[in-house]
Amino acid sequence: MASSRQQVQHTYTLSDHGCFVLYGDSIIQQSFSPYTTFSFGAALADIYARKARVKFLLIMFGADDARSLGSPSGLDQSVGVEDFQRNLRYMVCDPSVKAHGENVHIILVTTPPVDERKCMENDQAEYPNLGQTPRRTAANTAFHAQAVRDLGEETGVPVLDIHRAMLALTGHDHLSVPLPGSMEAATNATLQSFLVDGFNFSGEGYRLLFTELMVLIEREWPEAMPNNLPLRLPAWDFHSARKTEVDERSKGETLEWGEEENGAGGSGRGMVGSENMQGKKALVVGKFEGFVSEVR
Template identity: 25%
Template sequence: MGYTDYNTFLMFGDSITEYAFDQYCLSTDIDAPVQFTLGPALQNIYQRKLQIIQRGFSGYNSRDAVPLAKSILKTEHDNLPDSKKIKIAYMFFGTNDARLIGNSPLNNESMPLERFIPQMKEAVKEFTSRNIPLIVIAPGVHVAKDWDKSHPDDLITGDYRTNERNKLYQDTLKEIITDVPVLGLYDLMMDWINEKPNERSCSDLLCDGIHFSGKGYKLMFDALLETIKKHYPECHPDNLPYRFPYHADLKDDTFANID
């Protein structure tokens, strides 16, 4: 057994994936409270079982997901021995695609639904053609008043975002993508809020109106593990072998033949 021979868990998406290891919720204040984040949580629960690979790209959309999926899977899967291939993956795009198109020359994110869906289907096929267990994650909630504070120009140019659009893109993904499970974060987040509507709000789940707070990532983490348990139980951490012997079982010759 080679020391580096670990299968992998691929995190693939936009900025919500890119920032999934930021425990300060995008704050530059070193005294800001540390929050729960998805990346470290996955690393912890899959320790000595799978290696976590983070491939998140801020501002990217479904158009970019297709060529990236081809390239990432070629490098991180096709060109590797079975002992290092991707064991399971999630793909999370749509938050940028759902952005409305106004007249800003800087808006390279918005993607009409009639392009978003076939592009997502094509990206999904890159995984399914390789028999890689995949979970598609659909957009969550949006808080305009929080986002508009830091991006007031969006209101002027018309390149803003809405909950209605996020839900539309989520619902369409859930309807069209049927060969792999789709985790709809919008519905999940609204269900969480509606459990205690007088105590919870969308702002609790986001740090700036779009990107996730610790509570948002925790909700996503729990739902992701439940989805894995339901659809890909062989990839759930409870069902994966612990790599290398427990320390109490180590002997002088345990690693005599390690590569």
């Protein structure tokens, strides 16, 4: 027998909602993994939950592109520096992206550093006949990272420099050689802590990427920081919605935001007629089918 809770469905009609689009290689793919100590993708979803009104396109390539040209074993996915930069330029300057104008904030992420020792260990485990030929080098990766910096300066697209951020924490001054992570340099435990297999990120690597992203957003678009965005869905303590769910007399009645107490702890964000909602109304309509509600 259906309970009174099952008689009411909350359907909020939203428009112009924002999002993050993460575009990249295996580092982006694994950023949603539940098996790391810090999930970059989940952290973004959490901090912008119910709030995102802005659109971000975050572009991060280079983990495989920066492989040495013609490196042995497996599919050769390497991309020369000039072609790498040209491809990125197409991405950020494509008419379909430009058509969004200022409604989309593009962020380029530099190719991160590599640890040649860990890369070699990983490669030899996967390809026993590889020998001592490295497929990724710190120097070649640095060239790809510089190509991203140069493209950002050329196009005016902000650059999240994860390459320098990681190396800075190793104590490197960005000028001297050999680079941390190279066979010529001493083993650097700090760099290795960021890279699970020498180039893909560990949880700590993703944590640093998240921190640097928040610093960049605050610098470039402070209005898009989570604390500066209004709620687009009511918080858990939105009293009108809660009362509707538990009130047996309210059999699917239509309510509007702000009929009683303010949501979000009385902050007034997300109320009907407020500047944040731009006069749009969010209505409670329909019925529950089981305990599944639909967001239209």
